[in-house]
Amino acid sequence: MKILLTGCSGQVGYELERSLQGLGQVVAVDRSRMDLADLDQVRAVIREVQPGLIVNPAAYTAVDKAESEPELAFRINAEAPGVMAEEARKLGAALVHYSTDYVFPGGDPAPRVETDATGPINVYGASKLAGEQAIAASGVRHLIFRTSWVYGMRGKNFLLTMLKLARERDELRIVADQHGAPTWSRTIADATALVLAKAAAGGADGQQPWWEQHGGIYHLSSQGQTTWFEFTQAIIEQAGIACRLQPITSAEYPVPARRPHYSVLSSQRLVQQLVQLPHWREALALCMR
Ligand SMILES: NC(=O)C1=CN([C@@H]2O[C@H](COP(=O)(O)OP(=O)(O)OC[C@H]3O[C@@H](n4cnc5c(N)ncnc54)[C@H](OP(=O)(O)O)[C@@H]3O)[C@@H](O)[C@H]2O)C=CC1
């Protein structure tokens, strides 16, 4: 099977290029080959590659910047996945896509399940929700993995930002009133590959029964929950850096985009049906090792 992988220079895309190898011929494209802001180019590349599966971790992920570039964020996060879905359906291909805990408003402090009401409070979250909806409306066979607080040892992420700042400064002020689950990019890629291996094994003739049974939205986050403050404590402790940390409120850290106060995802549907997921502390230790 030919797999078209987008965003291969991103955190999750980089890991997916490795994790997907056993499943077929991976055609990995970055922005230079397929710019998601150019919908004609997205269409043309899919028609040229003729994949049996599209895996789309590419996204507009600059949460604060999205507030002043809503049109671009929606083109990349909503319209482009919609085009991918439409093209995949025409080819009889399946689509794997990624979304975010920021589709939830984050008021009620209970882990969110897939069927809970969404209600994004920033442009990025709204654009990602619109992407989910475009895919579902297309009728393509699909999996949408909502994940959260992604980090890894490459790319732009909270872990690397904190390691850098903690080495440069004596004290860091970190918000302690936002709750979520940090998730290693490799956990997401490996879980995706395991699920797709099950999909490939699941259908005698081309997986239709498997996708009918298992397709749709899954939450895919590390187990457990924490705050950005506590996550930073764990990071600098693992790294052996001596830096004072001061817990602050979101109001004390003014930024353009509002963030949910509570966006912990319950991944029980995925864990019960398809694949195990580590606790965030366990994954962080492995990643930093
Ligand atoms: N990062 C996080 O904390 C979270 C991410 N997610 C979701 O998970 C998925 C993967 O995220 P992650 O790997 O962390 O994101 P990254 O920001 O690390 O990577 C995003 C990728 O998308 C590419 N990209 C951005 N704009 C375009 C464009 N116009 N055309 C083509 N490619 C483009 C980037 O390319 P380039 O390098 O050229 O910019 C990069 O390769 C996304 O769907 C994201 O919304 C969900 C929850 C948390």
Ligand SMILES: Cc1cn([C@H]2C[C@H](O)[C@@H](COP(=O)(O)OP(=O)(O)O[C@H]3O[C@@H](C)C(=O)[C@@H](O)[C@H]3O)O2)c(=O)[nH]c1=O
């Ligand atoms: C750098 C820094 C940030 N913060 C705060 C700001 C913010 O509230 C919180 C998180 O910071 P960031 O801006 O790095 O994280 P943010 O961009 O909000 O991360 C989100 O990205 C998107 C793509 C997602 O989908 C989400 O799941 C989530 O991972 O930490 C501090 O309190 N102190 C600091 O020194």
